[in-house]
Amino acid sequence: MSITFSQTVSGELRDGVLIVTIDNPPVNAASADMRAGLAAAIRHAGETETVRAAVVTGAGRNFVGGADIREFGAPMAEPTLPEVVASIEESGKLVVAAINGAALGGGLEIALACHHRIAAADAKLGLPEVKLGIVPGAGGTQRLPRLVGPAASVELIATGRIVSADEALALGFVDRVVARDPVTEALTAARNLAGRKLRRTGALDVSAASAEAVEQAAAKALSRARGQEAPVEAVRLVRSAGQRPLTEGLADERATFLRLRDSEQAKALRHVFFAERAAAKVPGVEGVEPRPVRIVGVVGTGLMGSGITVAALGAGYHVIAVEQTAEAAAKGRERISGLLDRAMQSGRLDAAGRAERLARLSIGADMAALAEADLVIEAVFDDPAVKTELFRQLDGIVRRRAILATNTSYLDPDVIAAATLRPERVLGLHFFSPANIMRLLEVVRCAKTEPDVLATGLAFARRLGKLPVVSAVCEGFIGNRVFSAYRREAEFLVEDGALPHEVDAAMEAYGFAMGPFAVSDLAGLQIAWARRKRQAATRDPGERYVDIADRLCEAGRFGQKSGRGWYVYSGGKRAVDPEVTALIDASRAAKGVVPRAVPAEEIVSRLLAAMAAEGKAILAEHIAERDSDIDLVMINGYGFPAHKGGPMFATGQVA
Numbered sequence: 001m002s003i004t005f006s007q008t009v010s011g012e013l014r015d016g017v018l019i020v021t022i023d024n025p026p027v028n029a030a031s032a033d034m035r036a037g038l039a040a041a042i043r044h045a046g047e048t049e050t051v052r053a054a055v056v057t058g059a060g061r062n063f064v065g066g067a068d069i070r071e072f073g074a075p076m077a078e079p080t081l082p083e084v085v086a087s088i089e090e091s092g093k094l095v096v097a098a099i100n101g102a103a104l105g106g107g108l109e110i111a112l113a114c115h116h117r118i119a120a121a122d123a124k125l126g127l128p129e130v131k132l133g134i135v136p137g138a139g140g141t142q143r144l145p146r147l148v149g150p151a152a153s154v155e156l157i158a159t160g161r162i163v164s165a166d167e168a169l170a171l172g173f174v175d176r177v178v179a180r181d182p183v184t185e186a187l188t189a190a191r192n193l194a195g196r197k198l199r200r201t202g203a204l205d206v207s208a209a210s211a212e213a214v215e216q217a218a219a220k221a222l223s224r225a226r227g228q229e230a231p232v233e234a235v236r237l238v239r240s241a242g243q244r245p246l247t248e249g250l251a252d253e254r255a256t257f258l259r260l261r262d263s264e265q266a267k268a269l270r271h272v273f274f275a276e277r278a279a280a281k282v283p284g285v286e287g288v289e290p291r292p293v294r295i296v297g298v299v300g301t302g303l304m305g306s307g308i309t310v311a312a313l314g315a316g317y318h319v320i321a322v323e324q325t326a327e328a329a330a331k332g333r334e335r336i337s338g339l340l341d342r343a344m345q346s347g348r349l350d351a352a353g354r355a356e357r358l359a360r361l362s363i364g365a366d367m368a369a370l371a372e373a374d375l376v377i378e379a380v381f382d383d384p385a386v387k388t389e390l391f392r393q394l395d396g397i398v399r400r401r402a403i404l405a406t407n408t409s410y411l412d413p414d415v416i417a418a419a420t421l422r423p424e425r426v427l428g429l430h431f432f433s434p435a436n437i438m439r440l441l442e443v444v445r446c447a448k449t450e451p452d453v454l455a456t457g458l459a460f461a462r463r464l465g466k467l468p469v470v471s472a473v474c475e476g477f478i479g480n481r482v483f484s485a486y487r488r489e490a491e492f493l494v495e496d497g498a499l500p501h502e503v504d505a506a507m508e509a510y511g512f513a514m515g516p517f518a519v520s521d522l523a524g525l526q527i528a529w530a531r532r533k534r535q536a537a538t539r540d541p542g543e544r545y546v547d548i549a550d551r552l553c554e555a556g557r558f559g560q561k562s563g564r565g566w567y568v569y570s571g572g573k574r575a576v577d578p579e580v581t582a583l584i585d586a587s588r589a590a591k592g593v594v595p596r597a598v599p600a601e602e603i604v605s606r607l608l609a610a611m612a613a614e615g616k617a618i619l620a621e622h623i624a625e626r627d628s629d630i631d632l633v634m635i636n637g638y639g640f641p642a643h644k645g646g647p648m649f650a651t652g653q654v655a
């Protein structure tokens with residue numbers, strides 16, 4: 001017999017156990033209707049004599065994906081999630097969580113309040129609230145430490161890391177992991193455990209942990225938090241869990257959650273969350289079937305090519321890598337194994353995984369080997385003649401339906417595509433360095449790219465675990481174009497009177513890991529110098545142009561690698577160089593500029609405005625699909641702080 005508790009929650013009584021199913025697509029979020037239904041179901045179980053126990057589960061692929069983020073802007077309707085969670089924990093009847101899929105945020109908090117937790121082997125669990133600029137608001141910071149101790153809780157909650165069912169079992173916050181249907185297992189557990197003393201998470205003591213372990217976990221998590229409030233509050237709440245009664249901890253947690261939910265940081269991070277979902281919706285390719293890709297070809301195994309190869313191997317593809325000579329191929333293989341070694345050292349990969357990946361790689365100096373590939377990505381020297389010649393050649397080697405991608409940063413992919421007989425199968429896949437690590441991938445739609453070719457590029461990016469953002473063709477695509485505007489304005493600021501370290505300090509205080517001049521030094525000044533020289537002949541003489549970077553290059557200051565650039569480096573540390581200051585003074589004097597002090601607020605606002613203005617131009621030219629795509633590119637490729645939402649959001653340009 002089926003019982004309806006609300007539009008999204010129903011129950012079915014089987015052998016005295018009420019199976020409560022949450023069915024609230026797409027992710028079973030804890031909306032007002034879901035909360036009311038779940039509370040009613042738990043009440044019904046408690047009040048009905050024939051019900052011995054309840055099992056809570058989700059319909060579809062998720063258990064519960066968390067609180068309903070769309071409700072965050074509005075006042076919260078009753079019952080609140082903490083009230084529902086409390087009613088589960090305090091229920092007189094056993095409640096078992098059958099975690100069939102993602103149990104995140106409020107979803108995990110519901111599970112933590114249950115008296116027993118069984119998870120499917122492929123379930124994902126976590127409290128990712130800090131990624132939304134908030135802390136858990138329904139007991140997560142107080143109940144998780146009672147199951148796994150404070151050090152592990154600090155690590156999980158302050159970073160928002162999501163774990164597998166096996167790791168959750170090892171840590172102690174699920175009781176069993178099952179390969180088959182967790183509901184069947186939960187029913188068995190419910191029958192075995194019903195009537196016994198209930199294990200209420202909130203009634204457990206927080207196990208004593210060494211202060212040092214907690215300190216270390218906190219320091220590590222907060223070292224990446226840079227100006228974000230939520231991780232700091234998460235650490236504070238977890239720490240206090242063992243030091244005061246549950247009710248006090250819960251009240252503090254809820255008040256903190258409500259305060260942070262309305263903060264600017266949380267609004268910005270919600271924008272980023274929805275921006276990522278929006279970026280996946282690309283006009284003209286929705287519903288278009290991607291072409292099958294099993295074998296990926298990579299031409300060039302330098303820094304980019306080897307990173308791309310490692311990313312593709314990590315996603316399960318077979319990779320055929322090609323170099324110009326056998327020696328270069330041997331070097332490429334070394335570079336690729338070196339990247340895999342590094343992944344092992346950092347614990348991201350084990351020896352078996354490394355061997356298995358290398359078994360899927362073939363590398364040599366014969367272009368003809370690419371005849372097997374479904375998608376070929378070129379990552380050779382960024383020179384127009386080299387790339388067009390390569391594409392002409394590839395066009396004659398690969399199969400009719402194979403796709404050709406260029407990883408160019410600055411060349412025009414339409415020109416490269418025009419060198420082939422089938423430009424409709426060409427697109428740009430602009431990876432960011434290191435390509436095996438960086439999440440952003442600009443997928444460049446060329447003038448003739450066919451929809452299913454673009455769809456394949458997007459599907460490939462997602463399988464690599466990357467965040468694809470579609471860009472049309474323009475110099476630098478979305479990211480480098482906005483970044484160039486940012487750098488140009490930073491140089492204007494220096495000419496006006498700020499010093500490079502003042503500009504960097506202002507942007508680092510704003511939340512960037514590195515300011516623009518430190519980034520330039522790290523990337524090297526030569527490529528931009530070469531580009532400026534190329535552009536010199538066509539530059540509008542009326543346009544403001546700052547020549548300080550040219551003077552630096554002429555003086556052999558090419559950045560960190562050469563030990564000198566905008567700064568001077570010793571032992572990896574940057575320092576202000578009086579020589580650079582003198583060079584800046586001379587450049588200003590030559591133009592008759594009287595330097596003035598530039599306050600940090602002006603530095604930040606002018607740099608944001610410059611990025612946003614370029615972003616607006618990009619939108620007007622239909623290079624980017626939407627303003628939020630520009631934000632995603634700058635956050636994931638250029639270190640713009642996510643908790644500020646990106647340049648378009650931060651300057652109020654977002655619709």
Ligand code: 3HC
Pocket residue numbers: 026027029062065066067068069070081102104105106107109128129132135136137138140274277278
């Ligand atoms: N609330 C509202 N909508 C949500 C949502 C949520 N918690 N989670 C996902 N959605 C929406 C998405 O916006 C998207 O909508 P769209 O189709 O209109 O674009 C749709 O659901 C599908 O989302 P995905 O594309 O992300 O689906 P996947 O299947 O790839 O992933 C997921 C599913 C792993 C559950 C993923 O959606 C996810 O990570 N969700 C967010 C989880 C989260 O952060 N939860 C914490 C919320 S805060 C909280 O719980 C506070 C509590 O402590 C009180």
